Amino acid sequence: MKLLEKHAIPILILCLLVPAAVPYPITGYLATVLMLAFIVINKKSLVFILFIYFPARPLFMELNGGLTYSGDLIIVLLFLSLLMERFKKKNWSFSTYHFTMPFWLFCLIGTMAALITGVGILPILFELRALLITFLLLYIIGELNLERKDIFLFLKATLVFTIILCLHGLIEKIFSRTILLPHEWEMWNLSSANRMRIYGASANPNVFALYLSIQLFFSFFLYRSLKKSKVLVFLASILIFGTLLLTYSRGTMIAFGLAALIFVLWTKNKSFLIYSLGAFGLGLLLVYYPVIFASSKVELSAAVPLDNLMIGSNPTSDHEQALSSRFSEMFSDKILHQSTEWGRLYVVFKGVEIFKEHPVIGTGLATFGDSATLSFPSPIYGEYKIGERMYTDNQYIQILVQTGLLGFGAVLTFILLACRKIKASGHGTFAAFTGCLLLAALTAGLFYNILEDKTFTVIFYSCLGFILQKDIILKD
Known part of the structure; x- marks a missing residue:
């Protein structure tokens, strides 16, 4: 048992x-069962594996369907295990978690409204899972006896994993x-x-951009805390920043750019500003432009026969201008027109139309542009002439439409209590980083359904859990 506990992380990986590597569902099921066994061996390592699993979950699922619900099962059993332990010892501190009650109220309002609207039980449970499965990590991390060394072990291991993800990207x-992608992904019509x-x-x-942005913060904490390997950590941050730029994710760059600025002003940490600017500049020079150049050369060499190329096209120039054009075109007439016709603005206008008719508790979960409506038909889409598989990409309008003013008020109350x-x-x-992470989430909510993003919420709720621990020394 001690041997398994000592080598828990390598075994779980x-x-x-x-x-x-062995893409048969049975191997995925057996691996999941083995991972769940570590609940009685080493809970901390089992939490760590979630930081590996969720950022790459789509790839793991594509390679082996038996891994689809591994993370969900780990979280649920960890939560139940800790709940039973605390009840036996009668030392669960309920007052510590009072601030989470409004979020549960938000889910309850959405459930009641969905039942009134006529949504089936299965779609409701599907969406509740999307909202709550990672939320349980707040309680799990809050109750685990973590030490400072555990946190830095997580940071080191996830940094290595992030480097691998960047190189793959x-x-x-x-x-x-x-190459190095599942065949189905290669065939996507993008x-x-x-x-x-x-x-x-x-x-x-x-x-991916959200994940990389958070890892940039984490790499700074490692850089500042480690006595050795500072150069390696900084080189990793250069790689991460260069890869982040190649995602061309405008919303993420705006959200975390604002969060980084607030972090500098809040902590008055000039070293973070220098670190970030250095990683950005070198990431642009050593990763972004070289990769664009290499990509253009490969694209040109593969463009055979000649008539497959557009006359006058210049792949290198197109790639180099992609980053600047992504931002410059945000408010162009063409983009605004497209957005109004079928994009984000269309979703907002349609959402306001529905909200006006259901202002108190909304239409319910699994009714308007959430993950459940991608798998189950919404009972309101026909009435409001909404196309199937519409995704809001705006957390605010989704909350307003699905849970009305009461649900929106509940989420706002949770945010304010979390800030306190x-x-x-x-x-x-x-604490400053966690607050800035919350700020980034509030900004990103304008562009994404951030509450359904497992990669982000795993990290955010875990950070909130760390904040709740009084014994662990995190203060500088």
């Missing part, structure tokens, strides 16, 4: 890698999604603008 970019973006193991450039918890925690720089 193998539990993910072996099923990915750069290969995807250079070879135009033709627009020319999206084909230039790195999708990564997350299968989504915006999700963060401020009162006394955890210094880490």
Whole structure:
């Protein structure tokens, strides 16, 4: 047992890698069962594996369907295990988690409204899972006896994993999604603008960009805390920043750019500003432009026969201008027109129309542009002439439409109470980072359904859990 506990992390990583290499569902199921056994061996390592699993979950699922619900099962059983332990010892501190009650109220309002609207039980449960499965990590982390060394072990291991994801993404970019990707992903029919973006193991450039942005913060904490390997950590941050730029994720760059600025002003940490600017500049010079150049050369060499090329096209020039054009075209007449016709503005206008008719508790979960409506038909789409598989990409309008003013008020109350918890925690720089992570989420909510993004919420709720711990020393 002690041997398993000592080597828990390598064993758990193998539990993910072996099923990915042996793509039979039975291997995924067996690996999941083995991982769940670590609940009685080493809970901390089992939490760590979630930071590996969720950022690459789409890839793991594609390679082996038996890994689809591994993360969900780990979280649920960890939560139930800790709940039973605390009840036996009668030492669960309920008052610590009072601030989370409004979020549960939001889910309850959405459920009641959905039942009134006529949504089936299965779609409601599907959406509740999307909202709550990672939310349980707040309680799990809050109750685990973590030490400072555990946190830095997580940071070191996830940094190594992030480097691997970045290298995989750069290969995807250079070879135009033709190698090291599942065949189904290679066959995706992407627009020319999206084909230039790195999708990564997350299968989504915006999700990947959110993950990389957080890892830049984490790399700074490591850089400042480690006595050795500072150069290696900084080199990793250069790689991460260069890869982040190649996702061309405008919303993420705006959200985390604002968060980084607030972090500098909040902590008055000039070293973070210098670190970030250095990583940005070198990432642009040493990763972004070289990868674009290599990608263009590969694209040109593969463009045979000649008539497949557009006359007067210049792949290198197109790639180089992609980043600047992504931002410059945000408010162009063409983009605004497209957005109004079928894009984000269309979703907002349609959402306001529905909200006016259901202002109190909304239409309910699984009714308007959430993850459940991508798998189950919404009962209101026919009435409001909404096309199937519409996704809001705006957390605010989704909350307003599905839960009305009451649900929106509940979420706002949770956010305010969470801010108070963060401020009162006394955890210094880490508290500031968690607050800035919340700010980034509030900004990103304008562009994404951030509450359904497992990669982001796993990290955010875990950080809130760390904040709740009084014994752990996180303050500088």
